[in-house]
Amino acid sequence: MTSTYASAYAAALSAAHDAAAGQNYPPGALYVVATPIGNLADITLRALHVLQLADVVACEDTRHTQTLLRAYGIDKSTAQLLAVHQHNEAQAAQVVIDRLHQGQRVAYASDAGTPAISDPGARLVAAVRLASLPVVPLPGASSVTTALSVAGIADEGAHHGEFVFVGFLSSKSAERATAITALGVEARAVVMLEAPHRIGALATALATLGERRLTVGRELTKQFEEIATFPASTFPDWLHRDPNRSRGEFVLVLHPAMVAAESGSEQRILKMLLAELPLKTAVKLTADITGASRNVLYEAALALKKEGA
Structure with a gap:
């Protein structure tokens, strides 16, 4: 599979070199690299170039990232991959800082999307900045902005286009219920993430928000992508109508509270x-x-x- 992809992306690697190689990539810098959230074709040319150029690729899961790199035809040895995840981020940050002091270029990639938003990376970036070393962002795919781009919230509510990102709510029912009660009085749009094994419980909890509109994105950018908008009260019914809807990763946008024009x-x-x-x-x-x-x-x-x- 990876060899087939690598052949398909050979032209992309060449294009990445032509488009990005002439730019400045200082040594001793941390490059925060956004990677696709599902569709491999969503990688940027600059990301491909930096992933090739990097002396070290720090990543959330070395096996996952090695597979991703090989799909693009990028060859990195096991020694060039460094695990930096939520359980070791503070300690691994010092290893990265040592590499940067040696003048190495270190690229950091989480498993999918833009690092340090919901995935690990924020502590690493903070530590590198505290050491007065440069951090270079390489923007790209993000599940948050992908969901917002199709939710159509710009002219809804009193806070046009504003949103709050809360990520994953607590898995504990009481804490989740308290959080959703607070979200019910939040006038701005709210972006949430959820895993398939917990989506049913979240759907039931969100149903208490009644007619407040909700956009659900499932498996965004992947083969079985599904996007739907409906009142929050109907979320459990929508989910149960098709068993496949409980599969995959979810991004949810709770629309802004509508301001009635009847006063x-x-x-x-x-x-x-x-x-x-x-x-x-x-x-x-x-x-x-x-x-x-x-x-x-x-x-x-x-x-x-x-x-x-």
């Missing part, structure tokens, strides 16, 4: 502006003034126009 002040402002301005302009200004959802205000404006006609 007297919002309706009065909207009516006044509609009398003087085009519909879209009136809606935008009313949203800016009141913090109400543009989508809700737009529907209210159409209804008012219809009544006036």
Whole structure:
């Protein structure tokens, strides 16, 4: 399998060298490298070049990363791979710092996506910075931004486009319930992660949020990718309708709390502006003034126009 992939990515390696080799890659620096969250083709040209160039590849799981590198046709010996994971991150950071002081280039990659967001890497980066050594980010795939990009939250709620990332909630039912109660009064969008063996419990807990909209991304960028948006109350039913939906890794976006456009002040402002301005302009200004959802205000404006006609 890896040899087949390596042949397919031979051109990509050549393109990576042509596109990135002329740039500056100082020695003695830590390179934080984003890797695909599922689809191998989501690697960047600069990531390929740096993974080839690095003297050492620090990684969450050396076996996983070795397989990934070989899929791209990148040959690193076992001695060039250094395990840096949640159980040894503090100690391994010193090994990385020693390598950097020797002038080596060290690339760090977690198992998937951008390191140090939910995966390990944050302690390593902090330790390297504390040692006054350079850290170079190589942006790329991220499950968080991938899910947000298809959730369509920009014009929802009072906090247009804002979100909070909470990662994995507690596996303990009482702590999870407390966290979800707090999320229920969070006006901004909330991004969560979950594993397949716990998704059922999370679905039941999130159902208590009623009509609050939820976008669920399962197996993002992979062959059986599935993305759906529905009221949180229907999440358990959606999950149970197909046994396959309990498989794979999950990214969930709890949409912003909708601000109703039915209060007297919002309706009065909207009516006044509609009398003087085009519909879209009136809606935008009313949203800016009141913090109400543009989508809700737009529907209210159409209804008012219809009544006036």
